[in-house]
Amino acid sequence: xxxxxxxxxxxxxxxxxxxxxxxxxxxxxxxxxxxxxxxxxxxxxxxxxxxxxxxxxxxxxxxxxxxxxxxxxxxxxxxxxxxxxxxxxxxxxxxxxxxxxxxxxxxxxxxxxxxxxxxxxxxxxxxxxxxxxxxxxxxxxxxxxxxxxxxxxxxxxxxxxxxxxxxxxxxxxxxxxxxxxxxxxxxxxxxxxxxxxxxxxxxxxxxxxxxxxxxxxxx
Ligand code: 5RP
Numbered sequence: 001x002x003x004x005x006x007x008x009x010x011x012x013x014x015x016x017x018x019x020x021x022x023x024x025x026x027x028x029x030x031x032x033x034x035x036x037x038x039x040x041x042x043x044x045x046x047x048x049x050x051x052x053x054x055x056x057x058x059x060x061x062x063x064x065x066x067x068x069x070x071x072x073x074x075x076x077x078x079x080x081x082x083x084x085x086x087x088x089x090x091x092x093x094x095x096x097x098x099x100x101x102x103x104x105x106x107x108x109x110x111x112x113x114x115x116x117x118x119x120x121x122x123x124x125x126x127x128x129x130x131x132x133x134x135x136x137x138x139x140x141x142x143x144x145x146x147x148x149x150x151x152x153x154x155x156x157x158x159x160x161x162x163x164x165x166x167x168x169x170x171x172x173x174x175x176x177x178x179x180x181x182x183x184x185x186x187x188x189x190x191x192x193x194x195x196x197x198x199x200x201x202x203x204x205x206x207x208x209x210x211x212x213x214x215x216x217x218x219x
Contacts, residue, residue, distance in 0.1 A: 004030075006118035006210035007082075011035040013208040013215040014080045017114050020045050023073045025106040026060060027081020028053040028099035031116050035080050036063055050076060052106050053099040054164050070109060079110035083199070084130040085123045086115060090204040090218055091180050093126050095133035095197030098163050104195045107202050115204035119211045126180050126198065131156070131171040132187075133197040140192020141168050147190045148172050167194055 001009075011034035018024055024039065026032060026049050036056070039046070040063035048068040051057035057067045070076070081103055085093040092115060094100055107113050123129060134155070136144045141157060148155040148170065158169040177183055180200035187196040207218035 001212035003118050003120060006212055007031040007116070008034040009210035009212070009215055010116035010118060010208040012038050014114050014116050015039070015042065017078055017080070017112065017206070018042065018046060019077050021047050022077035023047050023068065023075060024049045025076045025079035025110050026051050026056050027079070027103055028056050028097045029082040031082035031118070032056065032080065033059060035116060036060055036065070039063070040065060048073065050106055052081065052102040053097070070106065076106060076110040077112065079106050079113045081107070081113070081115060083115050083117050083121055084197070085126050085128065086117050086121050086204070086207055087123060087126060088218060090115070090207050091126060092199040092204060093130045093132055093197050094199055095135075095169070096130065098133070098158070098161055098169055100133055100197045101135045101163065101165055101195035104199065104202070107199060112206070113202070113204045115207045117207065117209055119209050119216070122209065125177060126200070127175055127177040131173045132175055132177070133158070134170045134172055134187060135163055135165070135167050135194040135196070136170060137192050137194065138168050141170065144190050144192050145170055151186065152176060165194065
């Protein structure tokens with residue numbers, strides 16, 4: 001089975017976690033786009049969605065799915081999103097699509113976070129295949145990069161990329177991620193950063209892994 005089919009398999013599995021009449025948080029990326037296609041089939045059975053990016057909001061509306069502002073909903077029952085890397089402890093690296101800050105906000109607000117990935121995203125240690133993106137306020141880019149170097153990282157400016165929040169992204173290689181929750185907290189302390197792509201403190205509650213033969217569940 002090809003990678004797209006595995007992503008779709010995981011995305012279809014997430015549909016079972018959607019509660020009737022609820023607000024669903026929707027992530028960003030190619031795997032999540034398959035979830036949006038699946039969600040469109042039951043759009044009349046949910047109250048609304050909240051979107052983690054302008055691209056996702058546009059696709060949801062295109063599929064006839066109601067999109068609300070996070071500030072105007074009482075509760076997000078479920079957040080569904082992909083990841084760039086995922087450990088067996090359900091800790092993640094996210095943000096290759098640049099939506100990490102809004103993704104982190106919705107994941108924090110949601111009662112339950114279901115992550116959908118194909119099996120190529122599974123790693124033993126975070127940082128093996130993907131850098132950690134850090135969203136920074138543009139004037140803090142140089143300062144934040146120096147701080148990241150002092151922490152042992154090797155930051156690269158994602159030149160030309162501007163997030164939905166108007167910020168820049170540094171992709172950081174080489175960080176020690178053996179204890180990702182601690183590293184996440186340390187990165188959060190760098191003044192001028194908005195968010196980093198480590199989802200270790202608020203990790204996924206469930207991960208659905210499309211393997212081709214089955215949807216493997218990590219919980
Ligand atoms: C976007 C993300 C995505 O969830 C992550 O990059 C995975 O994307 P894809 O499903 O396209 O592989 O964090 O900011």
